[in-house]
Amino acid sequence: MLQLLDHPQNDIYLHIDSSAKGWDAAALQTSVRQGTLTVLSKFRPAWGSEALVDATLLLLATATETPHAYYHLLSGMDLPLRSQDEIHAFFAKAEQAEFVDFKTETVSTDLLRDRLQTYHFMQSARQRYPLVRKLDDLSLRLQSLLQVNRRKCCTVRFQKGSQWFSITQAFAEYCLAHAAEYRRYFRFSKCSDELFIQTLLQNSPFLANRFSREYDDEHATMRFIDWDRGTSSSPYVFRSEDYDRILQSGMLFARKFDERVDAEIIRRIAQSVSNR
Template sequence: MDIAYCIICHKNTNILRTTIEILWQGIHVDKKANIEDFYEYTDKVHFMEERIDITWVSFSQIQATLLVLKEVAKKTYDYVCLLSGDCLPLKNSDEISEFLIKHKGKEFIGIQKKTDANELENNIKFEHSNLYLKRYKSVLESIKFKIQRHVGSPKINPGYKSLPSLYKGANWFCLGGELCNYILKYLQENSWYSAAFEKSFCGDEVFFQTIIMNSKYSDKIYNYNGGYDDNHIPLRYIDWNSGPEYPKILAEEDFINIKAVENQDCIFARKFMKI
């Protein structure tokens, strides 16, 4: 079983160090980060030469993911697993390989069964300004942002009407190599699709799900009808309920829940304290 583990990160931490020690694979370092901070991994991972300046909830998240998919497409892999620098493997590489062999043919990407239709539509239907996408705003920017939201009508995304039915879910996945190649081919043949997401909000939670669920691969989603949420379907343990942070910053005491029977097929967990 050939598996490509692709990590998108912006900071070198002990969590990232542990993940690489367990998996040894490829890494995309945010363009804002100092690449030299990651040189300790030179003999273990492949660094993406092209780097994206990733900003919160923007199209740059999609761009970085597409970069790694194009890179791994140069070889043949059974599965491509997308991770963040806050992810930690819960199984070793042999155990992960055994699990994926057992479920080969399934696709592990989060798909929400119930979504807020208005929120989902608005995130893609309208063009969002750079100020809208800025996570931390100054007082002056916050005032300007409120004025923009309440005065005038938002500009409609011209590509919205061409989009198929929208689906949403967590943006971390383990996809079969065949499906990854299908996605890249689809985008090559339908350049309008990417353009329709360029000014979206949280488009990375919709972009890949929508392609997949409107394709022949829609019936291959792992445990889609098994009561799993959109974090568990892609084999992730992520606590969106306990707080005080959302998702919760996991610590040693959380491993009691992580190791519970109902989570035995989670092969990664996030997110952990950056140390």
């Protein structure tokens, strides 16, 4: 993916899981010859953990040291579907819109209760260790019995959506300036990466700048993601037979791709983008 993102106008900031082994910074640098690549490795962003928010804020803090028109959050399982010149042209016409997804107009009480009302002290480790999962479940049940409610005196209006976004310099700076204020609501939470940026936008002067005012709209982020064939916690991994559907989606990016599942679809899309 780095080669497809490489462009003289692009500065790439890559965060690698701090527990990852065997990666070579020098080898990564060889994939970026026209733009710049900055590699960070500070957090271990386990599924559903607040470290995902921390890693996002670290990337934004590092990237905004040099002003940019837009900041695009992508995962290592994403691919661009258009050339970088086409993507730049699209965002140049976007009139400083914020590409942030809202799933619904109002977040359900059940979802907020599950993710934010109690303290998920062991969220970062519960996926790896069965004993930790049992202890965390016990902690959550005890908090429920004690009627713990972290949101009781909170006046913030929460929002939820896809964690992948494209945001302007101005909103990125706003997020960093107000991160500490909002971060406390998400400390020891569950899956806050789908709530943090959305909640900041919902309670900011930038709310009116949302590119799409619709809900659960893929145009909100210009990313093609197939949840219909996925699971409750992960979107569908594209295969070669999805090639035409992906390129005809009209989106700028797509996910999820995994070379262990189907390397051919990655090769074909990379070739298509390179030839544009």
